[in-house]
Structures are given as structure tokens and as C-alpha cells.
Amino acid sequence: MKRFKIIIVAAIMTLTACSNWLDVVPDGIATLDMAFNSRTQARKYLATAYSYMPKNGGAGDPTTLGGDDIWTRRTTHFSNRFSLAGLDIGEGLQNATSPILARWGGMYEALRVCNTFLENVDLVPDLPAWEREQWTAEAKVLKAYYHFCLVQMYGPIPLIRENMPVDADVYAVKVEREPVDECFNYIVQLLDEAAEGDMLPTIILDPASDYGRITKPIALSLKAKVLVTAASPLFNGNNDQATLKNHDGTLLFDAAFKAEKWEAAVAACKEAIDICHEAGIRLYTFDDAANRYNDTTVLNVTLRNAFNLRSSSEIIWANTQMISIPTSGGMIHASMPKLNPDYVNSNDICQWLGMPIKIAEMFYTENGVPLDEDKTRSIGDLYNLRTAQAADKLYIRQGRTTxxxxxxxxxxxYAWVGFDGGVWFGAGQYNDKDASSLRYLAFKVGETDGSQGQGNWTGYIPKKFIPYEAQLNAINSISSPSYAWPVMRLSDLYLLYAEAINEVEGPNGSNSAELFRYIDLVRARAGLKGVKESWDRYTNNQKYNTQAGLRGIIQQERMIELSFEGQRFWDIRRWKTAPTEYHTPLQGWNMMVSTVDGTEEEVNRLMYQPQLLLKQEFGVRDYFWPIRTSDIEVNPNLVQNIGW
Structure with missing residues (x-):
């Protein structure tokens, strides 16, 4: 297997990474002999193994349009450059004949490349021992990650521990799915092997050339996420999957709940947090050393940069396969408003991606509690019109009615959601001492950011994707910093740790202080008081005192903090809350209202009428993708997921 000649298809793939380690993709390797005959060629092959990383946040990512947090219309002419296939998932059009945005083939090809690298890296004659160990560990983490991506999507899968020899019996290659617990165990085994000793560096010494390469904090943080996922209701005591079994009767899900899974997750999260801190990974805060801005603006920039700043101190793993750049088809381009009246006639910058009303309602009040729990707010007033005053001027344009x-x-x-009248700090205007000079969104037809019959169908846009410096520099041209998509941020890890502790012992156990500490660190960075203080002062209940109540708090905190990053899609599945979340119809505001449709008050009242966008459905079968029918025909040993 190590010496026979094969064509390396993956080695000639084209990548789109910018100024990163992945730029060293091979330009054509004919045989394994050549691929591993020198350090240079082997490095290229390792880069090829990285090249299969799913393009998080891209049009081919099911979390982009396949969930319930980002939406657009099929009629948009932006569809010729940004795949709308994810909408099929949300509309219930998934199928087994041609599964939508499936990863089966791509991930198994990736695993074959990883195995080939691991089986041949010892042949490289000029590779130092320390570097061989590091590259081996990197390949094992990638192998674990690709298996994990498959488990998230399909549940129990065939594990590819090693490549099959070319002369293997035809029946040997007809693999079966393995029990999901075995899948998780194997993924963790790979990560433990990779993280052992000093094979992986704690930090990247040359970020300019090695940005995106795997480190020890990445390996251990991925292990933490894997074990939290394995302990979650979808994979731990899930009776809905009890009938899924191989043809020989092997059960693929254990219906029994195992508390030790959560205990393992707690230990893994703590180990990951410790190594991240050792590596200098910290929750990001904007350093306004020149004292240019007031505290409101500093916090706004902090929150914007935490996600979309390439050098953000809290990014554990950045996927350089998905560089967000301000070109046609990217997330910046797909979400960017015009902001400047000089570009009102641009028909290519129209905020194609939006979010439904329910996601805007998900964020807390200024008191750090949900809208429907804040005793200082009246739910009946939420859709009433109100005009922004001087005290609101850095969040909502003074004098604007919303x-x-x-x-x-x-x-x-305010940092991550764009809405009509909302102030947009940046985009060429940075004088927050004069709030009237700052950009703001004007969504009515006839105004700067009005739909003009295209785009902006909900009344909200994912501001989080757009660096605050981004702006239009020509009628259809955007100038913006680029950034790699964060696969995992430190705030994600902190909240996973809090979740795991709560599931093991509830809110009043021996690790109670640790539990609330890590939730409150995330909240403090967001400008909020701690959980206990907020609920005590601004609600009529102390739900944080029960395990179920605190579970709800942690889940909402995750959905807010990690909004639009693709985490919600997988979280609501592993929590088995997807049917409840999808039950709420997707609604948006009436974005076809024009400034000439009446008086200002009449226009505003017309605009703020909820419009039905889509009624989504979610059943047991929707937790996992179907395996393509033709794949099962080729390999009858594979059993189909429930409901397909």
C-alpha cells in the first residue's frame, strides 16, 4: 500500500486560501513515490489533507441557509453567485436520491488522503523526527475532525481506520456502520494520540505563513466539543434512534443514558481551557489606547472584531479554507448594506442575507435577560412605534422611528444585527463624538438601503459578518479586511464547559462557582452583569437555581454569543430542541414599503407588519442526513437512517 503507484486526484485540487500555510498546495503529484520522496513534496500532501476542511460559512455549508437563523428569497439574482441549496433543507426538500449539501463522498475522500499521509510519512528521507511527529499529529486531528463532521451529519458511520489494499477482496470493502459510541471513542482516541506530549505546538510561531495549522489547543478544544456532543441528548440515551441497527442486528445507538459521558466532557473542557490560557488565547477586547472612542463604541468594536478580526485573541481555530473576502459570492458581499447615499443605485449591494424576526427577539434586553422575562419590559409594546432620543444616538439614529x-x-x-434606523459604526465614519455623522441603515424603498425590489426581505441583516471598516468604494465594489472563518472561539469553549458542569451536577454542586464564572466571563465581555445578578434584579424568577432552568439560560447564551456562526444549526440538533425552534414560523417585516406610501407614521406602521416567510417542519428523520440511495445499492451492508 505504501509503495504502489496511484493517481493522487486530491493533490491537484485548487484552493482559495490567502497568504496562509495552505497556499503550498501541490501543482501535480503523479505517484506516492514522488509525494513522499522529499520534505517539500510531503508538506504539499499534508496541505492537501487540510484542503478538505468544510467551508464553514460558505454557500455549500448547510448551516448558512439550511437552518432557521439566516434566510433569503430564491428570486434574488444573487443566486447566480451564491448557492441557495440550503433553503431546500429548511423547506423540507431533503431526499435520499440526491441528498442536499451532503458530505459523505467528500469526507471519505479526505479520510483516504489522511490515511495515505499517515501510512507514508515515515518514508520521507529529509524530514526531521520532530517535524514528522508534528505532521503526523496534524493529520490525526484532521482525520478525527472529518470523522466528527460525518457523525454530526449522519450519526453512526463506517470508520476508516486505514486504507484498504488495492487487492482487497470485494466483500472486505463493503464496510458497515459502527455504533455511534464507537465512532466517538475512535475520534477521541485520535485526538488523544495527537495531543500527547509535545508533538503539536502550543502556539503558531509564524502566523504569517502557518495561520490555520493545527495546534495543541485546537486538538484539545475539538476533543471537548466532540465529548460534549457525545454526551448530549441526540447521542446519549436517544430512544428515537433505538431501532437503527445493522443487518446483523448490531444496535447503532445505545438507548441508555450514561452520566459518565458528561463527566468526561467536563474534564475535557477544563483541559482545553487550561491549554488555551497557556497559549495566550483570551476573550478579545478592543484596545483603544489612543482613547478615540467612548465606551459604547469600544464595546461595539470589541464584539464586531471578536468574530471577524483575523488577529482576534480568542480564535482557537480559523478555517483558512473559508476566507471571507469582499468579492462576489462571499459572506461580506452577501450581507453588505450600501450605507452611503452616493451608492443608492447599486443593484448588486442589497443585503441578500437576512434573518427572521424570531432571531432578533432572541437577544437579551439591556438587563441581560430574555425579552419575555424582563419585568421592566411589556411584551405587548414590543411592536409599538418609538422614536430614538439623544440617549439612543449611538445605537439608533436620533429622530428615527422604529x-x-x-x-x-x-x-x-447592536453589534451583530443590522435593522432600519440602526447606527452602523465604521464604513468610513468614525467620529462617535458626532453621532449624526455616523452611518445608519435606512431600509424603506427609496432610501439608501431600501430593497428597490431586490434583497433585504426580512428587515434584519447579519452585521456580524462585516468588519466595521468595510465600505463601498465604488457603486458595486466593497473594500474590507478579510478574515478566516472561526471554527471555534474561546467563548464557545467556555459555554461548553458551563453546560457540561450543569449536566453533571446542576447549578449548586461543588463546581458551581466555576460554572457561573465561565458564563459570566462571556456575559461581561458583552457588557452584561452576571447570570444571578441579572435574574435577581430584572426577572420574577431564579431559574438559574434549577438544572433545567440553568440549561435554558446556557442554551440561549450560546445561541446569542455564537449567532450566525453555524453553531446553532448543530446545537439545536444535539440538544433535541430543533422541533421546538423550527415550530416558530420564519417571519420578516414588510420590506416593500416605500417612503411615498403615506405619512411617516403610516409608512412605519405599514413596515412593521410581520410577513410570513416560511413555515418549517422538523421531524425525527431530519436529525440526520440520508445516505444516498446509490451508495447503499453499491454497498448493501449500509443501512439507511430512520425515515429515509
């Missing part, structure tokens, strides 16, 4: 729901919300809402 709805009560947009006022007095938490800083993450």
Missing part, C-alpha cells in the same frame, strides 16, 4: 423591540437591547444585538 419599534420598541429595537430599543434598550444588549450590546451584542
Amino acid at each position: 419599534i420598541d423591540m429595537h430599543f434598550d437591547r444588549e450590546p451584542r444585538f
Whole structure:
């Protein structure tokens, strides 16, 4: 297997990484003999193994449009450059004949490349021992990650521990799915092997050339996420999957709940946090050393940069396969508003991606509690009109009328959600001492960011994707910093740790202080008080005192903090809350209202009428992708997922 000649198809793949380690993709390797005959060629092959990383946040990522947090219309002419296939998932069009945005073939090809590297790296004659160990560990982490991507999507899968010899019996290659617990165990085994000793560096010494390469914090943080996923209801005591079994009767899900899974997750999260801290990974805060901005603006920039700044101190793993750049088809381009009246006639910058009303309602009030729990707010007033005053001027354009729901919300809402009248710090205007000079969104037809019959169908846009410096520099041209998509941030890890502790012992156990500490660190960075203080002062209940109540708090905190990053899609599945979340119809505001449709008050009232966008459905079968029918025909040993 190590010496026979084969054509390396993956080695001639084209990549799109910018100024990163992945730029060293081979330009054509004919045989394994050549691929591993020198350090240079082997390095190229390792880069090829990286090249299969799913393009998080791209049009081919099912979390982009396949969930319930980002939406667009099929009629948009932006569809010729940004795949709308994810909408088929949300609309219930998934099928087994041609599964939508499936990863089966791509991930198994990736695993074959990883195995080939691991089986041949010892042949490289000029590779130092320390570097061989590091590259081996990197390949094992990639192998673990690709298996994990498959498990998230399909549940129990065939494990590819090693490549099959070319002369293997035809029956030997007809593999079976393995029990899901075995899948998780194997993934963790690979990560433990990779993280052992000093094979992986704690930090990247040359970020300019090695940005995106795997480190020890990445390996251990991925292990933490894997074990939290394995302990979650979808994979731990899931009776809904009890009938899924191989043809020989092997059960693929254990219906029994195992508390030790959560205990393992707690230990893994703590180990990952410790190594991240050792590596200098910290929650990001904007350093306004020149004292240019007031505290509101500093917090706004902090929250924007935490996700979309390439050098953000809290990014554990950045996927350089998905560089967000301001070109046609990217997330920046797909979400960017015009902002500047000089470009009102641009028909290519129209905020094609939006979010439904329910996601805007998900964010906390300024008091750090949910809208429907804050005793200082009246739910009946949320859609009433209200005009921004001087006290609101850095969040909502002074004098602009919008709805009560947009006022007095938490800083993450204003940093990550764009809405009509919302101030947009940056885009060429940075004088927050003169709030009237700052950009703001004007969504009515006839205004700067009005739909003009295209785009902006919901009344909200994912501001989080767009660096605050981004701006239009020509009628259809955007100038913006680029960034790699964060696969995992430190705030994600902190909240996983809090979740795991709560599941093991509830809110009043021996690790209670640790539990609340890590939730409150995330909240403090967002400008909010701690959980206990917020619920004590601003609600009529102390839900944080029960395991179920605190579970709800942690889940909402994750959905807010990690909004639009693709985490919600997988989280609501592993929690088995997807049917509840999808039950709420997707609604948006009436974005076809024009400034000439009546008086200002009449126009505003017309605009803030909820419009049905889509009624989604979610059943047991939707937790996992179907295996393509033709794949089962080729390999009858594979059993189909329930419901397909």
C-alpha cells in the first residue's frame, strides 16, 4: 500500500486560501513515490489533507441557509453567485436520491488522503523526527475532525481506520456502520494520540505563513466539543434512534443514558481551557489606547472584531479554507448594506442575507435577560412605534422611528444585527463624538438601503459578518479586511464547559462557582452583569437555581454569543430542541414599503407588519442526513437512517 503507484486526484485540487500555510498546495503529484520522496513534496500532501476542511460559512455549508437563523428569497439574482441549496433543507426538500449539501463522498475522500499521509510519512528521507511527529499529529486531528463532521451529519458511520489494499477482496470493502459510541471513542482516541506530549505546538510561531495549522489547543478544544456532543441528548440515551441497527442486528445507538459521558466532557473542557490560557488565547477586547472612542463604541468594536478580526485573541481555530473576502459570492458581499447615499443605485449591494424576526427577539434586553422575562419590559409594546432620543444616538439614529423591540437591547444585538434606523459604526465614519455623522441603515424603498425590489426581505441583516471598516468604494465594489472563518472561539469553549458542569451536577454542586464564572466571563465581555445578578434584579424568577432552568439560560447564551456562526444549526440538533425552534414560523417585516406610501407614521406602521416567510417542519428523520440511495445499492451492508 505504501509503495504502489496511484493517481493522487486530491493533490491537484485548487484552493482559495490567502497568504496562509495552505497556499503550498501541490501543482501535480503523479505517484506516492514522488509525494513522499522529499520534505517539500510531503508538506504539499499534508496541505492537501487540510484542503478538505468544510467551508464553514460558505454557500455549500448547510448551516448558512439550511437552518432557521439566516434566510433569503430564491428570486434574488444573487443566486447566480451564491448557492441557495440550503433553503431546500429548511423547506423540507431533503431526499435520499440526491441528498442536499451532503458530505459523505467528500469526507471519505479526505479520510483516504489522511490515511495515505499517515501510512507514508515515515518514508520521507529529509524530514526531521520532530517535524514528522508534528505532521503526523496534524493529520490525526484532521482525520478525527472529518470523522466528527460525518457523525454530526449522519450519526453512526463506517470508520476508516486505514486504507484498504488495492487487492482487497470485494466483500472486505463493503464496510458497515459502527455504533455511534464507537465512532466517538475512535475520534477521541485520535485526538488523544495527537495531543500527547509535545508533538503539536502550543502556539503558531509564524502566523504569517502557518495561520490555520493545527495546534495543541485546537486538538484539545475539538476533543471537548466532540465529548460534549457525545454526551448530549441526540447521542446519549436517544430512544428515537433505538431501532437503527445493522443487518446483523448490531444496535447503532445505545438507548441508555450514561452520566459518565458528561463527566468526561467536563474534564475535557477544563483541559482545553487550561491549554488555551497557556497559549495566550483570551476573550478579545478592543484596545483603544489612543482613547478615540467612548465606551459604547469600544464595546461595539470589541464584539464586531471578536468574530471577524483575523488577529482576534480568542480564535482557537480559523478555517483558512473559508476566507471571507469582499468579492462576489462571499459572506461580506452577501450581507453588505450600501450605507452611503452616493451608492443608492447599486443593484448588486442589497443585503441578500437576512434573518427572521424570531432571531432578533432572541437577544437579551439591556438587563441581560430574555425579552419575555424582563419585568421592566411589556411584551405587548414590543411592536409599538418609538422614536430614538439623544440617549439612543449611538445605537439608533436620533429622530428615527422604529419599534420598541429595537430599543434598550444588549450590546451584542447592536453589534451583530443590522435593522432600519440602526447606527452602523465604521464604513468610513468614525467620529462617535458626532453621532449624526455616523452611518445608519435606512431600509424603506427609496432610501439608501431600501430593497428597490431586490434583497433585504426580512428587515434584519447579519452585521456580524462585516468588519466595521468595510465600505463601498465604488457603486458595486466593497473594500474590507478579510478574515478566516472561526471554527471555534474561546467563548464557545467556555459555554461548553458551563453546560457540561450543569449536566453533571446542576447549578449548586461543588463546581458551581466555576460554572457561573465561565458564563459570566462571556456575559461581561458583552457588557452584561452576571447570570444571578441579572435574574435577581430584572426577572420574577431564579431559574438559574434549577438544572433545567440553568440549561435554558446556557442554551440561549450560546445561541446569542455564537449567532450566525453555524453553531446553532448543530446545537439545536444535539440538544433535541430543533422541533421546538423550527415550530416558530420564519417571519420578516414588510420590506416593500416605500417612503411615498403615506405619512411617516403610516409608512412605519405599514413596515412593521410581520410577513410570513416560511413555515418549517422538523421531524425525527431530519436529525440526520440520508445516505444516498446509490451508495447503499453499491454497498448493501449500509443501512439507511430512520425515515429515509
